[in-house]
Amino acid sequence: MKCLKGSFIAGSVIGALACALGLILIPVGDSVIKTTVKKEAVLEEGTTAYENWISTGVPVYRQFWLFEVQNPDEVLKNGSIPQLQQKGPYTYRTRYLPKENITFYQNHTVSFLLPSGAIFEPSMSAGTEEDVVTTLNLAVAGVYSLLSHEVANMMIQMSGSSLFQTRTVKELLWGYKDPMLWAMMGAFYPYNGTYDGPYNVFTGKDDIRKVSTVDSWNNEQILSYWNDTYCNMINGTDGSSFSPFLDKKTPLYFFSSDICRSVSAEFESSVDLKGITVYRYMLPPQTFASPLDNPGNRCYCTNYQITRNCTVAGVLDIQACKGAPVLISLPHFLHGSKELLDLVHGLNPDPVEHATYLDVEPITGFTLRFAKRLQVNMIYGPSKDIKILNKIKETTIFPLLWLNETASLDDDTAKMIKAELFSRMDTLETVQIVLISVGAVVLVLCLIGVCVVNRRSRFVA
Incomplete structure (x- = not known):
């Protein structure tokens, strides 16, 4: 016993x-x-983060939908509302070139240049680059906004230009020689062979909470476009990754050189991506809201005529940054004021199709899927001095095109992440x-x- x-x-x-x-x-x-x-998230040679940071491991695509005017003659002769129909997508592979001029510094930052390049992908496109589109004349819209209307009218008449023009997709996107300005024009001209940056970002070596956070862009730690300390701040990362161990309650901040400002994204939901749980963050509707609804946007309102004394929501004037009279919005004026949709017909804003989102793995902070969606707009309006605009009745913010820059985790990388990280965690939990x-x-x-x-x-x- x-x-x-x-x-x-x-x-x-x-x-x-x-x-x-x-x-x-x-x-x-x-x-x-x-x-x-924390060790693998640091931007230094030999880490997982560094290998994916040098060159994007998965294909990044830019899809373009161009807006074609169905009634150009009626707009000019009667001041009719433009009837638009989107045409696309026309898809290009981008971000395939590795970062250049990578230099590490003793303050735990690293600088680099981001080269630009675009390769047409016919299999992912609705047509060829030679498809023609009738849309707003970029040069005419430009002189309407930038020059006295007497001078603009003289230039337009001497060149025989009109409010609308018919060009190929390739010309409208990447450039053509305009007969009025005798200069290259294009929504994204120049692009191939150019660089974004230089960027300087924190490596996270001394503080993992700062990894990938932008310290400076174009050798400046603050912007100079908005004449306001708050709006000129460069906040967050470039959106490709964030610090590890995300908190759903904390927004993610990232800087976009395309729109010359920093924005935030808020947690929306948990999503399954190839067997990996990711946090979906989305731009809130307040991002381009009127200062009446979002006082923080007051300093982004620089053109009081276009925005009706800052009461119009949904557009951002980036002329100070890009040097051209361009307005940025979400596609189809998503979350914009109703009057934007009243002045052009054929747009159908859809939160599913037109919202920007990031799918971020919460443990590592790596962005595994994203869709950055933006619309490029220019303006024209009535003018007694510009003959071709005599019949126009309202100042119109005209959408030229919208784009979706997107990338998603591939099967091989998903398997690697699950094997290297989650299988070990699952084994440990099982034990x-x-x-x-x-x-x-x-x-x-x-x-x-x-x-x-x-x-x-x-x-x-």
Whole structure:
């Protein structure tokens, strides 16, 4: 009987030790995982983050939809509202060139240039680059906004230009020689062979919370376009990654050189991406809201005529940044004022199709899928001095095109992430559960056994 009692006591000790070991592994395992993630998230040679940072591991595409005017003659002769029909997508592969001039500094930052390039992808496009589109004449819209209307009228008449023009997709996107200005024009001219930056970002070596955060852009730590300290701030990363261990309650901030400002994205929901749970962050409707609804946007309102004294929502004037009279919005004026949709017909804003989002893996902070959607607009309006605009009735913010820059995690990378990170976490969690569960069962059974032996011993005595 004493031997049996000793066995039960020994079993109880073993069970208790197993439970204790399982419980100890919880904080120890979490610490190991955090240490590993922090090490691999730093931007330095040899880390997972660095390898993916140098050159995008998955294809990045820019899809373009151009707006074609269905009734150009009626607009000119009668001042009719333009009837628009989007045409596309026309898809190009971008961001395929690795970063250049990479230089590390002792203050734990690294600088680089981001080269630009675009390769047409016929299989992902609705037509060819030679498809023709009738749309707003970029040069005419430009002189309307930038020059006195007397001078603009003289230039327009001498060149025989009109409010609308018919060009190929390739010309409208990447450039053509305009007969009025005798200069190259195009929505994205110049692009191939150009660079964005230089950027200088924190490596995260001294503080992982700062990893990939932009320290300066174009050698400046603040912008100079908005004449306001708040709007000129460069906040967050470039959007490709964020610091590890995300908190759903904390917005993500990123800087976009395309719109010359920083924006924030808010947690929307958890999404499954190839078996990996990611956090979906979306631009809030307040991003391009009127200062009446979002006072923080007051300093982005620079053209009081276009925005009706800052009461119109949905557009951002980036002329100070780009040097051209261009307005940025979300596609189809999503979240914009109703009057934007009243002045052109054929737009159908859809939050699913036209919103910008980031799908970020919350442990590593890596962006595994994104869709950056923007619309490029210019303006024209009535003018007594510009003959071709004599019949125009209202100042119109005219959408030229909208784009979707997108990339998504591929199958091989998904397998690697699941194998290198989540399988280890799952194995550790399984070991913890087994130790705690088996230890608890052994402990309880052995304690019951000890009690039974004690009762029998007293009964025999």
